[in-house]
Amino acid sequence: MTAPLAKRFERCPLCAAPVEQGEPYKVATCTAHPLYNPALPATLRWQRCGECGHIFTESYWSDAGERVLFASALPWQTPDTTQSERLRNLWAPTVTAVAERLCATRGRENVFGTIGDKRPRWLDVGFGNGALVMAADEFGFDATGIDVRSEPVERMQALGYAGICARFDKVELDGSVDVLSMADALEHMPDPHAALEKSRALLYGEGLLYISCPNSETSTWRLWEAAGTNPYWGELEHYHNFSRSSLLALLDRHGFGVVHYGVSARYYSCMEITARKRC
Ligand SMILES: [Zn+2]
Known part of the structure; x- marks a missing residue:
């Protein structure tokens, strides 16, 4: 018998209310997704929590499902010379702001003026093309990236950057960090509470957490819904649709105070939030 590729959410991943059986909130075809593999189901089914309103997929990929999905990477999920300068310029304002x-x-001197072991540490979770790790390194951070795909990790290591191939919930890391980023990564994790708890534990003092992800409360999202063209319903790697308000509530619950909200230009309808760990 082959292992199932997906596991059902038994409870709402945000408020833990038991999942009610019933009609899905949305069913979307995912066969046109560039990472689609015929071993995977042809549709993604979404549900809405009757308790808190969170919208999430009916199931998440099992280890066997992840092996199918992570076997290949999209061009923007791996380091590449053709886009490096564009991405360097895209990330520089974010690294500057953080x-x-x-x-x-x-x-200031401890952030911008240190070398060697005294540099502040930056951990990027789900680094993909590595551009944020590279930009943080250029700004003087002691930067490390982790990613679930082996190919980008090997490329980063070959370029002299610190890369770890692991899932964030399973990785064991030494020491603490000053900045932890999850750029378009939290919506890929079945358990956002565990991810934020781990982030809080890893951050030293009043360290900063940077999160970017799609925001379901934007004009773009509403226009997509009105036109029936929202591409995120067919996104194979996403489990959650966060909004600014749901993400702010989640951060508050885990002891983070939001110090900045902005628009992330890397993907459509995306937001970026910087939050400071409350001590
Ligand atoms: Zn809920």
């Missing part, structure tokens, strides 16, 4: 906010608790 570094500036870190100065409030660490001091």
